[in-house]
Amino acid sequence: MIIENSPTILSVQGLRASINGTEILKGIDLTVKSGEIHAIMGLNGSGKSTFSKVLAGHPSYEVTGGTIQFEGKNLLELPPEERARAGLFLAFQYPIEIPGVANTQFLRLAYNTVQAQRGKEELDPLEFDDFVREKMKLLEMKPDFLDRSVNEGFSGGEKKRNEILQMALLEPKLSVLDETDSGLDIDALKIVANGVNRLTNKDNATILVTHYQRLLDYIVPDFVHVMQAGRIVMTGGKELALELETRGYDWITANKQQDAGVSA
Amino acid sequence: MSAVLQSLVNQPYKHGFVTDIESDIAPKGLNEDIIRLISAKKDEPEWLLSFRLKAYEKWLTMTEPEWQNVHYPKIDFQDISYYSAPKPKKKLASMDEVDPELLRTFEKLGVPMHERAALAGVAVDVIFDSVSVATTYKQKLAEVGIIFCSISEAVHTHPELVQKYLGTVVPVGDNYFAALNSAVFTDGSFCFIPKGVKCPMDLSTYFRINTEGSGQFERTLIIAEEGASVSYLEGCTAPRFDTNQLHAAVVELIALDNADIKYSTVQNWYAGDEKGVGGIYNFVTKRGLAKGVNSRISWTQVETGSAITWKYPSCILRGDNSVGEFYSVAVTNNYQQADTGTKMIHIGKNTRSTIVSKGITAGHSNSSYRGLVRIAPTAEGARNYSQCDSMLIGDQCGAHTFPYIQVHNNSATVEHEASTSKIGEDQLFYFSQRGIGAEEAVSMIINGFCKDVFQQLPMEFAVEATKLLSFKLEGSVG
Ligand SMILES: Nc1ncnc2c1ncn2[C@@H]1O[C@H](COP(=O)(O)OP(=O)(O)OP(=O)(O)O)[C@@H](O)[C@H]1O
Numbered sequence: 001m002i003i004e005n006s007p008t009i010l011s012v013q014g015l016r017a018s019i020n021g022t023e024i025l026k027g028i029d030l031t032v033k034s035g036e037i038h039a040i041m042g043l044n045g046s047g048k049s050t051f052s053k054v055l056a057g058h059p060s061y062e063v064t065g066g067t068i069q070f071e072g073k074n075l076l077e078l079p080p081e082e083r084a085r086a087g088l089f090l091a092f093q094y095p096i097e098i099p100g101v102a103n104t105q106f107l108r109l110a111y112n113t114v115q116a117q118r119g120k121e122e123l124d125p126l127e128f129d130d131f132v133r134e135k136m137k138l139l140e141m142k143p144d145f146l147d148r149s150v151n152e153g154f155s156g157g158e159k160k161r162n163e164i165l166q167m168a169l170l171e172p173k174l175s176v177l178d179e180t181d182s183g184l185d186i187d188a189l190k191i192v193a194n195g196v197n198r199l200t201n202k203d204n205a206t207i208l209v210t211h212y213q214r215l216l217d218y219i220v221p222d223f224v225h226v227m228q229a230g231r232i233v234m235t236g237g238k239e240l241a242l243e244l245e246t247r248g249y250d251w252i253t254a255n256k257q258q259d260a261g262v263s264a
Numbered sequence: 265m266s267a268v269l270q271s272l273v274n275q276p277y278k279h280g281f282v283t284d285i286e287s288d289i290a291p292k293g294l295n296e297d298i299i300r301l302i303s304a305k306k307d308e309p310e311w312l313l314s315f316r317l318k319a320y321e322k323w324l325t326m327t328e329p330e331w332q333n334v335h336y337p338k339i340d341f342q343d344i345s346y347y348s349a350p351k352p353k354k355k356l357a358s359m360d361e362v363d364p365e366l367l368r369t370f371e372k373l374g375v376p377m378h379e380r381a382a383l384a385g386v387a388v389d390v391i392f393d394s395v396s397v398a399t400t401y402k403q404k405l406a407e408v409g410i411i412f413c414s415i416s417e418a419v420h421t422h423p424e425l426v427q428k429y430l431g432t433v434v435p436v437g438d439n440y441f442a443a444l445n446s447a448v449f450t451d452g453s454f455c456f457i458p459k460g461v462k463c464p465m466d467l468s469t470y471f472r473i474n475t476e477g478s479g480q481f482e483r484t485l486i487i488a489e490e491g492a493s494v495s496y497l498e499g500c501t502a503p504r505f506d507t508n509q510l511h512a513a514v515v516e517l518i519a520l521d522n523a524d525i526k527y528s529t530v531q532n533w534y535a536g537d538e539k540g541v542g543g544i545y546n547f548v549t550k551r552g553l554a555k556g557v558n559s560r561i562s563w564t565q566v567e568t569g570s571a572i573t574w575k576y577p578s579c580i581l582r583g584d585n586s587v588g589e590f591y592s593v594a595v596t597n598n599y600q601q602a603d604t605g606t607k608m609i610h611i612g613k614n615t616r617s618t619i620v621s622k623g624i625t626a627g628h629s630n631s632s633y634r635g636l637v638r639i640a641p642t643a644e645g646a647r648n649y650s651q652c653d654s655m656l657i658g659d660q661c662g663a664h665t666f667p668y669i670q671v672h673n674n675s676a677t678v679e680h681e682a683s684t685s686k687i688g689e690d691q692l693f694y695f696s697q698r699g700i701g702a703e704e705a706v707s708m709i710i711n712g713f714c715k716d717v718f719q720q721l722p723m724e725f726a727v728e729a730t731k732l733l734s735f736k737l738e739g740s741v742g
């Protein structure tokens with residue numbers, strides 16, 4: 001929801017980043033305020049995941065220009081774990097498997113780390129077990145995922161649910177969901193979308209990276225951005241996504257010059 | 265490799281210091297006279313001198329093994345001093361009489377042994393540069409008839425037992441390094457658990473190499489009679505040196521009918537510096553004979569130190585229904601090399617063996633698992649399960665697996681599983697995106713990886729091992 005005078009959570013200006021000397025992000029501007037839901041769409045390879053990972057501080061990327069303010073802090077000065085503890089959450093497009101580490105152990109450590117940061121109570125294994133099981137119900141996840149290794153052997157859709165479970169546990173200020181919808185069946189999509197909707201409120205914000213209107217039917221964005229070759233080349237309301245669905249991206253390229261630079 | 269991670273790995277060795285205790289060192293070199301000198305110094309009976317001389321003769325005919333996957337400059341066996349001992353002052357009646365310098369060394373090592381002994385109920389037979397200087401809890405053990413002392417002491421107090429068992433599991437000419445050890449061993453532990461006795465506490469020895477340039481040749485002999493059981497802990501660490509030190513120990517275990525021996529090692533000798541200079545050469549022969557029916561020999565090792573590790577704790581399963589186990593974690597970092605594994609020799613009927621080997625390889629290090637499972641024609645219904653997992657940290661290290669399986673009985677079942685995984689930047693990034701720092705992440709991944717082995721260790725040891733591993737690997741990832 002767009003709220004008058006609500007505080008800015010994220011402010012990205014002129015962000016440039018490269019990997020192995022190849023520039024991928026070529027000047028991104030984006031402002032996200034409390035309560036808002038933003039969708040980022042764009043062709044494969046346009047830089048959406050790169051942008052997400054750069055926000056989260058992935059060490060492979062080099063930021064070569066621009067600024068990122070997160071809740072008034074200079075995000076670029078913080079190592080990834082501190083960004084996370086400050087309330088930035090990334091649901092990965094491809095969640096990695098961590099063999100040998102029990103999911104419940106991992107989830108509890110993550111939860112307690114964030115709790116400690118916020119000066120809140122940490123939970124022992126038994127307390128956490130009760131707590132996490134409640135959260136899992138929200139996403140209709142079976143409890144046996146707790147005892148399995150983190151993401152190991154999880155199906156594509158199960159991995160995505162496990163990501164949203166973590167979002168539910170960590171209650172981030174800003175969630176970046178990178179293609180959380182891909183790989184989900186229709187029922188799972190509804191469950192996950194429903195879960196996300198229950199987690200969004202006026203005090204936090206969400207960035208959805210997606211290729212499909214389908215997700216946006218369930219989680220209605222306030223803004224839709226189109227990314228192209230490392231830039232946000234167009235921004236509109238939720239109807240822009242519908243237009244992209246029918247017209248594709250070609251027409252934007254044609255109008256790029258005049259539309260570039262439009263921002264929320 | 266990210267800078268944070270790199271700095272974490274490269275923590276200097278904590279135990280690098282040399283204790284200044286007057287040593288009594290034999291001239292360098294190996295010949296019959298030196299062997300006679302060692303034997304005379306130790307006031308040994310004639311049979312032991314001939315045992316040594318026989319071993320020396322064998323050794324002269326043998327050549328240093330080259331099949332292992334490790335590389336090091338040729339060892340000059342004539343450039344090693346084969347005997348060194350703190351100058352005997354007087355007999356020690358209690359810990360209070362132990363050289364305070366020595367006690368301070370243990371303090372630095374984090375082994376406040378009097379406390380440790382009292383608090384944890386662990387009897388510590390301290391080996392300091394080849395000679396036992398103190399033994400605790402001997403009394404308590406003696407009450408149940410357990411003999412736990414240095415092997416040189418046992419040679420005098422229980423010669424018949426030593427003579428009966430010494431060299432029966434690892435014959436003097438077994439291999440190059442075992443022959444060398446048999447010729448020149450200076451001390452080690454002796455442990456005898458009589459019939460039907462369950463040892464009331466874990467027996468523990470802290471080994472320490474202390475004199476630069478002196479080889480260390482320990483000899484350990486553990487016997488569990490019918491129905492007896494014992495859990496033995498060996499832990500070691502060494503001071504920092506630039507010249508390589510050879511270490512060639514021999515450990516023999518003998519389990520009679522229904523006996524059970526569990527031998528756990530945490531090995532943390534000086535591994536050389538981050539450039540690969542210095543460090544211990546660790547050539548060890550460890551073998552257990554499950555001689556009686558239903559007997560069990562179980563090896564658990566956490567190998568983190570040494571520049572070179574060459575070690576294959578093995579089980580000869582001779583008794584029917586006997587059980588052999590090998591649980592191993594081997595960690596190498598920087599320029600360390602390890603070629604380790606086990607041999608399970610099935611002879612008796614329905615013998616069972618389990619091998620769980622976890623190799624963690626970081627930096628420029630190189631690690632090989634080498635395992636032999638042999639099922640003899642007599643081993644009706646024998647079963648083996650082997651699992652060998654390697655974890656690579658970074659992309660400059662190497663892990664290799666050499667399983668040898670020889671089955672000469674059709675009723676046997678042999679299973680082998682292997683896997684290789686990697687701690688990658690993306691895994692660590694996943695942790696950090698959830699607020700978990702690299703150090704904790706590595707420790708969590710490694711502990712998960714080693715879980716099956718760590719749970720075999722006695723509690724205290726497991727805690728130590730967990731810390732040691734995190735310490736060894738901190739910063740090696742990224
Ligand atoms: N290591 C690398 N070296 C060079 N180029 C890279 C590297 N990693 C990623 N890229 C390139 O960066 C570009 C952006 O990739 P990114 O994953 O951000 O795209 P995306 O918009 O998320 O695509 P998709 O919709 O397929 O998920 C791609 O062209 C990709 O090939």
Ligand SMILES: [Mg+2]
Pocket residue numbers: 048049050093178179
């Ligand atoms: Mg992507």
